[in-house]
Amino acid sequence: MHRHAGGSGSLVTDGVEPPPLPAHEGDPVDLYADFLPPKNHRSAVTAAYVVQRGRRPRSDPLDREASGWDVLVLVCRSTPVDYLGYLRRERICYLVAGHDRVDLAAALSAMVIRLGIRCVLSTAGGGLNGALLRAGLIDELSLTLAPAFVGGLGTPSVLDGPPLAVGDHPTPLRLLSLNADAGGTVRLRYEVLREGAD
Numbered sequence: 001m002h003r004h005a006g007g008s009g010s011l012v013t014d015g016v017e018p019p020p021l022p023a024h025e026g027d028p029v030d031l032y033a034d035f036l037p038p039k040n041h042r043s044a045v046t047a048a049y050v051v052q053r054g055r056r057p058r059s060d061p062l063d064r065e066a067s068g069w070d071v072l073v074l075v076c077r078s079t080p081v082d083y084l085g086y087l088r089r090e091r092i093c094y095l096v097a098g099h100d101r102v103d104l105a106a107a108l109s110a111m112v113i114r115l116g117i118r119c120v121l122s123t124a125g126g127g128l129n130g131a132l133l134r135a136g137l138i139d140e141l142s143l144t145l146a147p148a149f150v151g152g153l154g155t156p157s158v159l160d161g162p163p164l165a166v167g168d169h170p171t172p173l174r175l176l177s178l179n180a181d182a183g184g185t186v187r188l189r190y191e192v193l194r195e196g197a198d
Helices: 081-089 104-115 126-134
Strands: 002-006 047-050 071-075 093-096 119-122 140-145 173-180 186-192
Touching: 071 081, 071 104, 093 104, 119 126
Parallel strands: 002 047, 002 119, 047 071, 071 093
Antiparallel strands: 140 186, 173 186
């Protein structure tokens, strides 16, 4: 089963602050359990978005009727109560993984166990992709190189995050395929090699 994943930025508009969420009324303890209502707890979950600090999405991406997508949000135990209450009111599925931030390994494991998801395709930005790489959770990397330069400070990157520590080594890759078209676009597919791999 293949699923797409994006970071929290996939569901928000930069520079636009949505109205505050209403305060959650009731016992917050129950909110910190996985929320997979029967209607949504099926193999049709087709999009997972990582939310670590309770960023409220703009409304249109969560119009599941129009998009045909279900949304699975990954949260942690420090996600604000009001945000979890919002997800439950909207009947948006979520999994709780980690304390101060989303534990990506635990989240992916829960996706396998709870939803039968076997493959996740990340189309996220450099922050989430870099975190997945550092956690050893990427098996393959696909890159498309367009014949154009962007450059400049703040240009998005494929992988982002803290620099390697002294003594750490770059993650080795093995080229699996290379395709170029007449317009100069190059598509590369790599296997991410684990420590001790041939």
